[in-house]
Amino acid sequence: xxxRSGRPRCLFAIAIGLLCSTAVFGQAPPPSTEGRExxxxxxxxxxxxxxxxxxQRGPGDPSHFTSHELVESxxxxxxxxVEGRHHAKEGEESVHHALAVLSYxxxxxxxxxxxYLADGRSGDYPAxxxxxxxxxxxxxxxxxxxxxxxxEGDRWQEIGEHSVDGETWRQFxxxxxxxxxx
Numbered sequence: 472x473x474x475r476s477g478r479p480r481c482l483f484a485i486a487i488g489l490l491c492s493t494a495v496f497g498q499a500p501p502p503s504t505e506g507r508e509x510x511x512x513x514x515x516x517x518x519x520x521x522x523x524x525x526x527q528r529g530p531g532d533p534s535h536f537t538s539h540e541l542v543e544s545x546x547x548x549x550x551x552x553v554e555g556r557h558h559a560k561e562g563e564e565s566v567h568h569a570l571a572v573l574s575y576x577x578x579x580x581x582x583x584x585x586x587y588l589a590d591g592r593s594g595d596y597p598a599x600x601x602x603x604x605x606x607x608x609x610x611x612x613x614x615x616x617x618x619x620x621x622x623e624g625d626r627w628q629e630i631g632e633h634s635v636d637g638e639t640w641r642q643f644x645x646x647x648x649x650x651x652x653x
Contacts, residue, residue, distance in 0.1 A: 584598040
């Protein structure tokens with residue numbers, strides 16, 4: 472009669488123990504409610520919006536456009552997906568097409584506005600909720616660009632401004648939208 476070694480059983484038990492401990496200790500912590508609560512403040516943006524606006528690009532008269540903005544809540548309210556399409560009022564020429572992801576970052580206690588343009592440009596910009604307005608800024612080599620969205624009921628008003636010194640602002644963009652009933 473041969474004697475069986477306990478070594479395979481011991482290795483098997485150690486392997487099972489390691490797998491179980493990895494499963495228990497490697498689990499992610501429960502999701503924070505902080506991000507969801509912050510996103511609830513800006514959920515007023517969710518919907519389909521249409522309207523008009525203007526944009527000043529250099530000297531001369533501003534360009535006027537029609538606008539369509541689609542804002543969807545994703546990932547259980549933790550992210551907003553925003554797609555904006557602007558067309559020249561005189562025709563169907565696209566003057567601006569952008570996709571943005573708006574989320575809350577608990578480490579900075581602010582919002583992150585990640586923007587992607589049809590021409591290939593993109594960037595991540597800080598945003599904040601300021602007395603009922605969503606404000607995000609873009610640092611440029613010649614100053615700061617600031618966008619402010621105000622939503623009251625079914626009306627979305629947005630302006631874009633530029634400042635060289637951070638104190639004096641010049642408006643170069645305006646958009647007025649109405650929430651479309653789906």
